[in-house]
Amino acid sequence: MRGQDRSGLGVMRWGTAFGAALAGLLVFAFGALSQDAAPVHIVPRLTGATEPMADMRAPPLDRPVTDDVRRMRNYPEQPPIIPHSIDGYQLTVNTNRCLDCHKREFTEGSGAPMISITHFQDRDGQVLSDVTPRRYFCTACHVQQTDARALVPNLFQDANDIGRKR
Numbered sequence: 001m002r003g004q005d006r007s008g009l010g011v012m013r014w015g016t017a018f019g020a021a022l023a024g025l026l027v028f029a030f031g032a033l034s035q036d037a038a039p040v041h042i043v044p045r046l047t048g049a050t051e052p053m054a055d056m057r058a059p060p061l062d063r064p065v066t067d068d069v070r071r072m073r074n075y076p077e078q079p080p081i082i083p084h085s086i087d088g089y090q091l092t093v094n095t096n097r098c099l100d101c102h103k104r105e106f107t108e109g110s111g112a113p114m115i116s117i118t119h120f121q122d123r124d125g126q127v128l129s130d131v132t133p134r135r136y137f138c139t140a141c142h143v144q145q146t147d148a149r150a151l152v153p154n155l156f157q158d159a160n161d162i163g164r165k166r
């Protein structure tokens with residue numbers, strides 16, 4: 001008798017467990033569905049609130065900082081930002097206006113800092129006598145600083161400010 005009783009209870013336990021699992025699955029599925037209906041944007045879209053394919057006026061560009069003050073780098077390998085105007089400077093296969101001032105031969109006259117030694121090295125570390133092709137298009141790495149508002153809060157910390165202090 002006790003055996004029968006137990007098995008009866010067992011069936012009931014299994015039934016309850018199955019019911020609970022099914023209910024859980026349904027709650028989960030509906031939760032996923034309702035999340036699909038209202039997507040959450042954590043970072044504001046660069047394109048703004050307009051529909052992705054809609055026509056809109058291009059917002060004005062932010063103003064570049066052109067005060068000629070060379071900025072401290074946030075880490076040694078950072079390409080320094082351009083502290084002067086580059087409006088109308090041609091940068092094509094045939095002409096490189098940047099090198100008219102930043103090339104080794106021209107720095108004495110222009111007062112511009114020379115492109116660093118890394119700009120003469122090809123990908124195998126061989127040092128060439130002129131700028132290496134992979135450093136030819138300066139604005140692929142060097143940009144101007146503008147007065148644009150930060151899209152998201154910036155928590156960057158200088159390496160000198162973290163860790164044990166002397």
Ligand code: HEC
Pocket residue numbers: 067068069070071079080081082083084086089091097098099100101102110111112113138139142
């Ligand atoms: C007319 C000469 C001239 C031209 C052309 C020129 N620069 Fe400069 N550049 C300078 C001078 C001078 C400085 C030093 C800071 C200053 O006076 O603005 C400088 C500073 C810089 C710096 C900052 C270096 C540092 O260590 O902080 C970068 C990066 C730079 N220029 C990149 C460029 C790029 C990229 C171009 C082309 C789009 C360019 N420059 C065209 C003269 C020039």
Ligand code: HEC
Pocket residue numbers: 076077078079080096098099102113114115116117118119131134135136137138139140141142
């Ligand atoms: C592939 C990325 C890249 C390209 C392309 C590039 N640079 Fe740089 N540049 C850097 C980095 C990174 C640094 C800082 C570390 C170093 O010197 O390599 C730098 C440093 C500099 C400096 C500072 C040099 C010094 O000794 O303080 C100048 C000036 C400069 N670049 C000008 C130019 C010019 C002009 C061009 C185009 C002919 C150019 N760069 C192309 C990445 C680049």
